[in-house]
Amino acid sequence: MFVFSRRSMQHMLDAISQWMPAAPLAELVGRLNRHRTNRLPQMWELAMLYGLGAVVELTHEHPLPYGRPDLWFSVPDGDRSMPVVGDVTTLSDIALDAANAFEQLTDAMHKQARKAGLQGGGFHVSVAHLEPGASRTSKVQLLIPKAPAFEQMVKRHIKPFARKVAAAPAETHLLEVDEGGAKFNVKYSGPSQYSSGSHRSYDSVLSLENNALFNRLNDKTKQLRGAPEGAVRVLVVCDGDCSLLGRAQPMEGFSARRIAEMFLRGSKTIDLVLVVTVFEESGLVWPQRNRRELRGELIAAPKSARPSHLTDSTIDAVQHVFELALGKLPVPKMMPNNAVRRNLDSDWSASMQGGYMSSGHRIKVSARAVLELLAGTQSFEDFASAHGWDEGQANFFKLRLDAGQLFRSIRIESLDPDGDDDWLEFEFGPPDPAVSHFRVSGRE
Numbered sequence: 001m002f003v004f005s006r007r008s009m010q011h012m013l014d015a016i017s018q019w020m021p022a023a024p025l026a027e028l029v030g031r032l033n034r035h036r037t038n039r040l041p042q043m044w045e046l047a048m049l050y051g052l053g054a055v056v057e058l059t060h061e062h063p064l065p066y067g068r069p070d071l072w073f074s075v076p077d078g079d080r081s082m083p084v085v086g087d088v089t090t091l092s093d094i095a096l097d098a099a100n101a102f103e104q105l106t107d108a109m110h111k112q113a114r115k116a117g118l119q120g121g122g123f124h125v126s127v128a129h130l131e132p133g134a135s136r137t138s139k140v141q142l143l144i145p146k147a148p149a150f151e152q153m154v155k156r157h158i159k160p161f162a163r164k165v166a167a168a169p170a171e172t173h174l175l176e177v178d179e180g181g182a183k184f185n186v187k188y189s190g191p192s193q194y195s196s197g198s199h200r201s202y203d204s205v206l207s208l209e210n211n212a213l214f215n216r217l218n219d220k221t222k223q224l225r226g227a228p229e230g231a232v233r234v235l236v237v238c239d240g241d242c243s244l245l246g247r248a249q250p251m252e253g254f255s256a257r258r259i260a261e262m263f264l265r266g267s268k269t270i271d272l273v274l275v276v277t278v279f280e281e282s283g284l285v286w287p288q289r290n291r292r293e294l295r296g297e298l299i300a301a302p303k304s305a306r307p308s309h310l311t312d313s314t315i316d317a318v319q320h321v322f323e324l325a326l327g328k329l330p331v332p333k334m335m336p337n338n339a340v341r342r343n344l345d346s347d348w349s350a351s352m353q354g355g356y357m358s359s360g361h362r363i364k365v366s367a368r369a370v371l372e373l374l375a376g377t378q379s380f381e382d383f384a385s386a387h388g389w390d391e392g393q394a395n396f397f398k399l400r401l402d403a404g405q406l407f408r409s410i411r412i413e414s415l416d417p418d419g420d421d422d423w424l425e426f427e428f429g430p431p432d433p434a435v436s437h438f439r440v441s442g443r444e
Contacts, residue, residue: 001334001342001349002043003278005420008330009043012050019053020060035347038340041090044238044276045070048088051325065226071236075317082314083231084321086274087223090240091212092340093203100142100202101150102127108150109186110195112159116166121195128183129200138207140200143183153182161186203243204253213237213244213259221269230309232318234272241337245277257299264301271310273299274322278332292332296322330418349420354386356396357423361405363396367412367424400428404436 002009009032017025031042052058052071061068064085071086097103106125113123130141145153161175165188173188205211217235224233237256239245244256260273274296281291298319300306333349334342342350351368358364369386372378381390389395408429412422431439 001339001346001420002040003332003334003336003339004043004047004330005333005416005418006349007420008418009046012046016046016049016053019058020049024061036344038092038094038240038343040092040238040240040336040340040343044090044236044240045088047329048236048238048276048325051328052321054328055324056321064223067223067226069223069227071234073321075232075314075321077311077314077317082309082317083228084234084318085224085227085231086234086236087220088236088238089216089220090238091216091242091245092240092336093212093242094340096139096203096212099146100140100199101144101146102142102197102199104150105144105184106195106197108154108158109162112154112162113165115159116162118162118166118169120191120193122188122190122192123195124187124189125195125197126185126187127197127199129202132206138210140202140204140206142199142202143181145180145182149181153177158186201251204250205244205259206253208254208259208262211244211254211259212242213256214263217260217263217267217270217273221267225269227269232271232310232314233269234274234318235270236274236276239275239277239336241340245275246336257297260299261301264299265305267301271300271307272315272318275299276326278335280335292335294326294329294332296326298322333418333420352415352421352423353383354388356387358396361408361428362425363400363428364413364423364425367422368420370424401435404431404433405429406432406435 004012013025013029028042028046032039032046049058049060049070052073056073056075059072060070062072062085067087069085069087071084071088074081074083076082102125105127106123109123109125110121128143130143132138132140134141144150157175157177161173165173169191172190175186177184205213208214216237220235224235227233237245244250244259247255249255256275260275264270264273276294276296279293279295281293298315300310300315351372352366353369353372354366356363356365365387369378369383373380373383384390384395387393387395405428407426409427411425411427413425414422433439
């Protein structure tokens with residue numbers, strides 16, 4: 001799964017194939033098809049090529065002395081046409097999360113608990129940390145060991161603790177670990193459906209110049225250095241699960257805007273930075289109905305530090321084009337952090353398995369889930385579990401069969417033109433003597 005649905009991405013590929021040279025297009029498709037890898041950088045490149053290609057005449061990988069930038073187009077600025085040269089890049093916190101393996105620690109706790117025979121949660125994991133400076137870096141460092149010390153720590157502490165809890169699940173248990181690079185505790189407070197955890201935020205940016213965004217901007221300077229004189233040079237920075245990009249007003253540290261402005265003050269090769277993020281507004285009653293939208297923030301240096309060719313009208317013209325381009329993109333289906341995990345864990349996007357709608361003699365279920373069931377790629381047990389039939393929910397198909405009803409019609413209903421699944425609607429007829437008792441028909 002990506003931020004956008006796979007069907008939407010195929011539509012984008014079909015559109016850019018009308019103007020994009022065959023070789024780079026085939027390379028992009030090949031990278032998008034590398035299963036179980038982080039393909040969000042390729043997804044964002046595709047999205048920006050599609051969006052811009054829909055509103056301007058766009059050239060991809062126009063050669064420059066030091067590279068082949070992704071974007072080359074022009075914007076009208078009064079009575080002149082301003083060339084714009086740009087590149088698309090994606091930032092993520094994958095390396096930062098790996099260095100602060102809180103999720104790995106909680107997953108190990110639950111895995112060992114399940115192996116010991118426990119179901120559900122009831123655990124609270126609290127991790128200590130080193131403040132910046134103490135860890136010889138400008139970042140917070142959680143005190144969780146790295147492999148292979150992590151695996152040894154699981155064997156010595158987590159596994160025995162899980163067995164101890166399983167032996168007396170109604171009691172309260174506490175595990176305290178303080179050795180070497182590990183300092184955390186796990187408290188079990190009795191059977192519960194949920195678990196929790198706490199740790200110091202490690203993804204706040206506490207240095208203006210030692211962070212992922214500043215470093216990426218610095219890395220891209222050479223690629224845009226050979227742009228024609230007077231061209232607007234822009235770097236499009238997209239959110240591939242980067243907390244810095246997703247926080248307009250961070251609780252501590254510096255924002256993406258502050259960092260980009262700092263960089264642009266002294267840059268001779270990048271004029272503008274466009275930060276593209278996905279914003280999610282949570283549904284208060286139905287969390288699954290969260291509203292997501294793309295947001296783009298164009299950042300320039302303060303006026304006193306801008307190059308002479310970068311006027312207010314030029315910035316407005318560039319911003320207008322990018323606003324139109326982002327407006328051409330489909331509604332995001334998933335936040336970047338979840339999309340990264342799905343990319344790494346699964347070959348395909350998620351279906352609507354488990355969802356259903358029932359009204360009168362009609363029942364709708366996931367078309368993909370039914371196909372997988374019939375194809376034998378998932379078991380009936382998994383299909384039943386997804387619909388709650390193993391937890392007391394009624395098997396609506398069996399209820400219809402027990403009532404002697406057979407299918408009258410079956411049809412496909414597209415739930416969402418940008419979705420990756422459809423409803424399969426079954427309509428049942430009246431009791432059929434093929435599978436029900438004979439009966440006396442009503443007489444007039």
